[in-house]
Amino acid sequence: MAETLLVGSGLTKRYGGVTALQDVSFSLDAGEILGLVGPNGAGKTTLVDLISGAQPATEGTLALRGQRLAGPASRRAKAGLARTFQYPQLALELSVADNLLLGRVARRHGTVWQMIAGSFGGAFRPRLASDTAAVEAIARELGIDRLDRPAGDLSLGEQRLVEVGRALGQDPLVLLLDEPFAGSDASGVAGISEVVRTVQRRGHGVILVDHNVDLVAGLVDRIMLLDRGRAVFDGGPRECLDSPQMQEVYFGVAEVEESPHVVS
Numbered sequence: 001m002a003e004t005l006l007v008g009s010g011l012t013k014r015y016g017g018v019t020a021l022q023d024v025s026f027s028l029d030a031g032e033i034l035g036l037v038g039p040n041g042a043g044k045t046t047l048v049d050l051i052s053g054a055q056p057a058t059e060g061t062l063a064l065r066g067q068r069l070a071g072p073a074s075r076r077a078k079a080g081l082a083r084t085f086q087y088p089q090l091a092l093e094l095s096v097a098d099n100l101l102l103g104r105v106a107r108r109h110g111t112v113w114q115m116i117a118g119s120f121g122g123a124f125r126p127r128l129a130s131d132t133a134a135v136e137a138i139a140r141e142l143g144i145d146r147l148d149r150p151a152g153d154l155s156l157g158e159q160r161l162v163e164v165g166r167a168l169g170q171d172p173l174v175l176l177l178d179e180p181f182a183g184s185d186a187s188g189v190a191g192i193s194e195v196v197r198t199v200q201r202r203g204h205g206v207i208l209v210d211h212n213v214d215l216v217a218g219l220v221d222r223i224m225l226l227d228r229g230r231a232v233f234d235g236g237p238r239e240c241l242d243s244p245q246m247q248e249v250y251f252g253v254a255e256v257e258e259s260p261h262v263v264s
């Protein structure tokens, strides 16, 4: 039986009067890809924020390989979490290569790259030869070329690729991808999908958030469907697509067998 990597229990997040997430529990096995889908405002990014430590949970707990996972994002990065953001957060003034290198640094020192990059620009040099080789390998895997370009010159899709590459450089136990395909062309989608499979092959786990349910369903082992902060389905991708919950969440009606035709 596969090892359980990550467990979330009773996760709730309230922002003032807004309940963004309500009593959500899940688990992620080694080598598993979990898709997180749901309409706008369902709580997908909030769940990624709670796991990564970008936001503290109001209630609930997390455990990574049986150890309590808590504290700031930097501590969680060192424990083995890496994430990308709905809006890519690269150090725009640094080169693509240096952004990828920041992922290598983050695994050793935590997710302080924005601070390092912003305050000290280049303070993480001298780079290790092994880091340089790893950065080049990641760029090849993702099809990223011209590593000396400033990240600020990249298109949105290219920035997403670099962000995914930076996260891969952390060699994460759990990779959290928040809408990685948005704005990507076909080769970007292929590159990111390959990264997902690479992490899976390493026996690590991936949580993938995306609006494109069909794309997610083709890539993942399991889907959790969120609606208004609650997990309303957790199971195989095919079962999720066929579920009444899916119908209800996206189309407002549960499809029942032999439903009458409505003639308007």
Ligand SMILES: Nc1ncnc2c1ncn2[C@@H]1O[C@H](COP(=O)(O)OP(=O)(O)OP(=O)(O)O)[C@@H](O)[C@H]1O
Residues within 6 Å of the ligand: 015, 018, 019, 020, 038, 039, 040, 041, 042, 043, 044, 045, 046, 047, 086
């Ligand atoms: N910092 C915040 N302050 C107040 N409310 C917030 C905050 N962040 C999220 N919310 C609210 O929490 C709910 C869930 O938001 P979240 O961004 O997690 O949804 P989502 O499923 O990721 O949506 P989308 O697909 O549009 O990104 C929404 O009602 C949102 O307005």
